[in-house]
Amino acid sequence: AQSVTQLGSHVSVSEGALVLLRCNYSSSVPPYLFWYVQYPNQGLQLLLKYTTGATLVKGINGFEAEFKKSETSFHLTKPSAHMSDAAEYFCAVSDRGSARQLTFGSGTQLTVLP
Amino acid sequence: GAGVSQSPSNKVTEKGKDVELRCDPISGHTALYWYRQSLGQGLEFLIYFQGNSAPDKSGLPSDRFSAERTGGSVSTLTIQRTQQEDSAVYLCASSRGGTATYEQYFGPGTRLTVT
Numbered sequence: 465a466q467s468v469t470q471l472g473s474h475v476s477v478s479e480g481a482l483v484l485l486r487c488n489y490s491s492s493v494p495p496y497l498f499w500y501v502q503y504p505n506q507g508l509q510l511l512l513k514y515t516t517g518a519t520l521v522k523g524i525n526g527f528e529a530e531f532k533k534s535e536t537s538f539h540l541t542k543p544s545a546h547m548s549d550a551a552e553y554f555c556a557v558s559d560r561g562s563a564r565q566l567t568f569g570s571g572t573q574l575t576v577l578p
Numbered sequence: 579g580a581g582v583s584q585s586p587s588n589k590v591t592e593k594g595k596d597v598e599l600r601c602d603p604i605s606g607h608t609a610l611y612w613y614r615q616s617l618g619q620g621l622e623f624l625i626y627f628q629g630n631s632a633p634d635k636s637g638l639p640s641d642r643f644s645a646e647r648t649g650g651s652v653s654t655l656t657i658q659r660t661q662q663e664d665s666a667v668y669l670c671a672s673s674r675g676g677t678a679t680y681e682q683y684f685g686p687g688t689r690l691t692v693t
Contacts, residue, residue, distance in 0.1 A: 500684075507582070507669060507684035554621065565611060565634060566682060568621035 466491045466557050470569035477578045483527075483542040485572045487555030488533040490536065495557040498566065499529055502552045511553075514538065525549070550576045580604070582685035584670050590691045599655040603672030610653050611673075611682060612645060614677055616666035624668075627653060633691045660692045 471486040489495060496515050502507040512523025519531040525548075529540045538555060552573050556566040583602040591597050603610050612624040622639040627647045637645070642661075647653040657664055667689050671682040 498681075505686075507686045508671075508682070515679060544600050556621075563622040565626055565637070566613075566621075567623070570620045 466495060466559070466567045468557055468567055468569035469554050470553075470555050470572050472572055472574065473570065474573045476575040476577055477545045479547055480544050483540070483545045483549065483554050485540040485555075485574065487529075487538045487540065487569060488536055489538065489555075489557050491557065493560065494531075494533055495559055496559070497529075497531060498556040499523065499527070499538075499540050500554045500556060500568075502554065502571075508554065511536065511540070544574045545574075547556075547576050547578065550574055580585075582672050582683055583608030583672055584668075584685040584688050586610075586687045586688060587686065590693060593662060593692055594659055596656065596658045597690065599657075599668050599670075599690070601653045601655070601672075601681075603653070603670070603686060604683055605652065607672035607674055607683075608650065609673045609682075610647060611671045612655050613654070613669045613671065614666045615687070617671055619638050619666075621669075624655070650663055657690075665690055667690045 467490045469488045474491045498513045501511050502508050512521050513525050514531045515523050522528045529538050531538050535571040552571050554571045558564040558566050563574040585600045610627040614622045624643050626634040629650050630647050642658045645655045667687040669687045671684045673682045
């Protein structure tokens with residue numbers, strides 16, 4: 465079975481600082497990888513995904529993530545945090561192939577300090 | 579275009595009552611998913627539909643939970659004889675399905691409180 469580990473349930477950064485949210489997966493075959501963001505009392509919004517091809521993927525709101533097979537990681541970064549980035553972030557994986565369920569990490573709450 | 583919609587947005591029910599949660603997927607999306615988000619368990623997969631069929635019901639926590647989808651569109655998640663541990667946010671998502679793309683688009687959720 466797949467599993468996803470997000471290191472750090474809470475991360476605080478100063479406005480303008482680098483954001484780094486960590487995600488590692490456990491799967492015998494590299495899965496599809498996703499990052500979602502959830503604002504209070506809202507559903508999940510897709511930030512970016514990796515399925516195939518270039519391992520550095522860019523998403524919305526200036527976020528990007530790099531798939532590293534050797535490290536089984538898919539860490540999310542943003543060069544400069546903005547107050548509006550404060551939210552909960554979820555890493556998720558799904559099996560390759562046709563539409564499949566997502567397996568989520570436990571989430572990381574990002575706080576941006578002024 | 580319109581996103582995934584869910585109703586009601588909030589539901590408070592007494593223990594032992596049945597509840598129905600509704601999901602309207604994005605038009606043209608053939609795959610539909612239900613997830614549950616709770617403080618103790620995080621985000622859990624419940625069930626997946628491709629068209630009106632549910633090839634994967636593995637996440638349903640008990641036989642009190644059931645779901646159906648009609649016309650390849652609207653889906654209803656039913657919880658019978660609700661228990662306090664059923665309190666959670668129930669999220670619905672849809673995707674194009676098949677092999678074209680794998681993004682799941684989520685609705686705002688239904689917050690269920692069992693008293």
